Amino acid sequence: MLKAKCPKCRNEAVVDEDMTKVDCSHCGFSSSYDSYLETMKGVAQNMSDDYQANLNKSGF
Numbered sequence: 001m002l003k004a005k006c007p008k009c010r011n012e013a014v015v016d017e018d019m020t021k022v023d024c025s026h027c028g029f030s031s032s033y034d035s036y037l038e039t040m041k042g043v044a045q046n047m048s049d050d051y052q053a054n055l056n057k058s059g060f
């Protein structure tokens with residue numbers, strides 16, 4: 001089984017064999033793989049926004 005990163009709790013989630021579904025046993029996150037990818041894009045975007053904000057705060 002494939003492993004994925006849970007967008008909700010950031011623990012390890014599992015992708016099913018058909019790559020159609022993502023399940024996280026840690027927080028109960030469950031999603032289709034397609035919307036999981038969309039969610040992860042959003043999470044990555046938020047992370048880089050935070051990073052940018054931290055850079056600005058540090059004054060560089």
Ligand SMILES: [Zn+2]
Nearest residue numbers: 006009024027
């Ligand atoms: Zn989770």
